[in-house]
Amino acid sequence: MRAIFGLVLIVGVALAGGAVMMAKNYIADYQQALATERSTHQEVVPLTDVYVASHPLRYGEPLTKKDVRKVRWPKAAVPEGAFTDLDALVPAQPDRARVVLRAMEKDEAILAVKVTGPGEDAGITSQLARGMRAFAIRVDVATGVSGFLRPGDRVDVYWTGDPGRATEGGRGDITRLIESRVQLIAVDQTASDDVSGATIARTVTVSVLPEQVAALAQAQSSGKLSLALVGAGDDTVAQPIEVDQRALLGLDVLKPRFEETKPEVCTIRTRRGSEVVEIPIPCTN
Incomplete structure (x- = not known):
């Protein structure tokens, strides 16, 4: 009886050991397959x-x-x-x-x-690239695109004024494009582009080169500046533009018409034999 019990015990231990080894091998194979799959994914799309x-x-x-x-x-x-x-x-x-x-x-x-x-x-200084300067431009509801300007937008700057040629026969006030695709970095005292709705600003701040600062300062002191908003995906560069009063009204192409009047000639007819001759005389009427 003891021999049978010992044999059964030995067989049970052997079966249990075999099951443990099978489970261990299965887990090892699964882990190896999982590691292989992960390494394959990493090679396909490196992260x-x-x-x-x-x-x-x-x-x-x-x-x-x-x-x-x-x-x-x-x-x-x-x-x-x-x-x-x-x-x-x-x-x-x-x-x-x-x-x-x-x-x-x-x-x-x-x-x-x-x-x-x-x-x-x-602050504003953190938004200025190397070599750029901040310059403020006075605007209102008309010159500031009805309040739809936002920091980060780009605008064309137009100058309107009298360049000193408003004399007889002159062109009067002119409007000229002086700067193209200038970047706005602030509207009034707001430098964030997280703005909802239109805001009527009194000043806008632009990022420009030092020579552009001089041009804008001179233009602002001698005339009126107006802004034109550039589309977000528009990368075109505007060509030089200038319009004066005479060109706007078409006066340069319209010329006065004068009817040519022929001088009046008075004559008398005289017969000389078979020939009739007209002799010019002063007109009395």
Whole structure:
């Protein structure tokens, strides 16, 4: 009886060991297959870490770690200026925090152009490229495109004034395109493009080169500046344009008409034999 019990015990232990080995081999094969599949996917679409907004962000908000989250992004499609390092995006020092420059929606990639540098504020100076200057232009409802201007828009600048030729036979006031595709960086005291509805501004601030500042300052002091909004997808460059009062009214092409009057000639007829001769005489009437 003991021999039978011992035999059964040995057989049971052997079966249990075999089951354990089979399960272990199955798990090992599954893990190997899973690792192979993962490595295959990684080779097909290489991924990298990119930081995106964890919730909607608005202009002027300081950027903190709770405002961003890490996602896997295809390496070949990473936007230029995207952040892949959390310490570079959100410095550990509170006084080095970045500030949002452009409104961002949830899960939108955070780019360098949408935030300030570490420790910088969201003022106008952070939006000026190297070598550019900020210049303010006075506008009203007519010259400011009825209040539909927004920071980031591009406009053409027209000057209207009398260049000193308003004399007899002169052209009077003229309107001339002086700057094309100038970028707006602020409307009144607002530098954010997160604006809803039309706002009647009194001034707009543009980003221009120093020589353009001189031209705009001279134009603003000697005449009236008007802005024309350029379409968002329009990359054409406007040609030189100038219109004066005479050209506007078509006076340069219209010439006065004078009817030619022939001098009146009076004659008398005299017969000389068979020939009739007309002799001119002074007209008495």
